[in-house]
Amino acid sequence: xxxxxxxxxxxxxxxxxxxxxxxxxxxxxxxxxxxxxxxxxxxxxxxxxxxxxxxxxxxxxxxxxxxxxxxxxxxxxxxxxxxxxxxxxxxxxxxxxxxxxxxxxxxxxxxxxxxxxxxxxxxxxxxxxxxxxxxxxxxxxxxxxxxxxxxxxxxxxxxxxxxxxxxxxxxxxxxxxxxxxxxxxxxxxxxxxxxxxxxxxxxxxxxxxxxxxxxxxxxxxxxxxxxx
Numbered sequence: 001x002x003x004x005x006x007x008x009x010x011x012x013x014x015x016x017x018x019x020x021x022x023x024x025x026x027x028x029x030x031x032x033x034x035x036x037x038x039x040x041x042x043x044x045x046x047x048x049x050x051x052x053x054x055x056x057x058x059x060x061x062x063x064x065x066x067x068x069x070x071x072x073x074x075x076x077x078x079x080x081x082x083x084x085x086x087x088x089x090x091x092x093x094x095x096x097x098x099x100x101x102x103x104x105x106x107x108x109x110x111x112x113x114x115x116x117x118x119x120x121x122x123x124x125x126x127x128x129x130x131x132x133x134x135x136x137x138x139x140x141x142x143x144x145x146x147x148x149x150x151x152x153x154x155x156x157x158x159x160x161x162x163x164x165x166x167x168x169x170x171x172x173x174x175x176x177x178x179x180x181x182x183x184x185x186x187x188x189x190x191x192x193x194x195x196x197x198x199x200x201x202x203x204x205x206x207x208x209x210x211x212x213x214x215x216x217x218x219x220x221x222x223x224x225x226x227x228x
Contacts, residue, residue, distance in 0.1 A: 058160065058167045058168050058169040059168060059169075060168055060169065060170040061098070061161070061168040061170070062094065063092065063093040063094035063095075064090065064091070064092060064094065064161075064168070065090070065091040066088060066089065066090055066159060066170045066171070066172040067088075067091075067172065068087070068157060068172045069086065069087045069089065070084070070085075070086050070087075071085065071087055072085060073085075076175075076176070076177045077177070077178045077180055078144055078178065078179050078180070079179075079180050079182050080144055080145065080148045080150070080179055080180065080181060080182050081143060081144070081145065081146025082143060082182060083141050083142070083143045084142060084143065085139060085140070085141050086139075086140050086157070086173070087137050087138070087139055088103060088138045088140055088157070088159055088172045089135065089136070089137045089138075090135065090136050090137075090138070090159065090161075090170075091134075091135045092130045092131065092132055092133065092134055093132075093133065095132055096132060096163050097129050097131045097132060097163075098130050098161045098162065098163045099128065099129050099161060099162045100128035100129070100130070100136075100138060100159065100160075101124065101125065101161055102123060102124040102125065102159075102160045103123045103138060103157065103158070104119075104120065104121075104123070104157070104158055104160070105155055105156060105157040106119050106120060106155075106156050107120065107148075107153050107154070107177075108153065108154045108156060109153065109154070110152055110153060110154045110176060113154060113156070117153060118144060118145055120142040120143075120144070121141075121143075123140055123141070125138070130161075138159070144179055148179050150180050151178075151179060152177070152178055152179075153176070153177055154174070154175065154176055154177075155173060155174075155175065156173070156174050157172050157174075159172055
């Protein structure tokens with residue numbers, strides 16, 4: 001009887017783990033564009049009629065340098081479903097001013113960028129300008145899907161800009177980020193599996209105790225027979 005209960009409980013654990021994996025692999029709805037208004041400071045962050053630049057590809061302009069910094073997250077650990085911020089720095093060593101149009105990023109599998117995991121939000125600007133021989137920094141806030149599996153992924157970020165009404169783009173980041181479960185260690189799945197593990201240990205303890213008691217009865221009966 002104890003062995004049968006133990007087998008049923010083990011089957012329940014395997015079924016529950018499979019169910020959680022399927023639930024976490026569900027697709028997230030379309031990512032919303034980062035919200036903003038025309039009054040968002042000198043950068044003029046907007047979200048009206050924002051174009052998705054993922055299907056367009058422009059060459060980088062000569063004399064333009066970019067750099068990316070995760071100011072609050074130097075380890076580049078991103079919690080699924082939670083917002084993360086990075087800063088894009090631009091240096092204009094050209095002869096003409098450039099107008100920032102938008103910042104966009106996407107998440108890919110690390111071993112093959114042809115496999116797109118998620119297109120992140122587009123953050124557009126309407127009056128962000130970098131004059132010649134000047135530098136500027138632009139914020140970008142993004143969030144990966146809350147259903148994304150924990151692990152290492154490649155983040156590719158581009159900034160699109162115009163010089164003399166000609167479009168260009170530069171890749172400011174093409175590297176690895178580490179996606180973790182939302183809520184840290186106390187996720188729903190972790191708590192559920194922890195409780196199942198404790199229950200399994202308790203059941204195993206009762207089963208071992210029963211086996212020991214049965215063995216003791218057999219030894220006692222054998223000794224009684226041998227002394228009679």
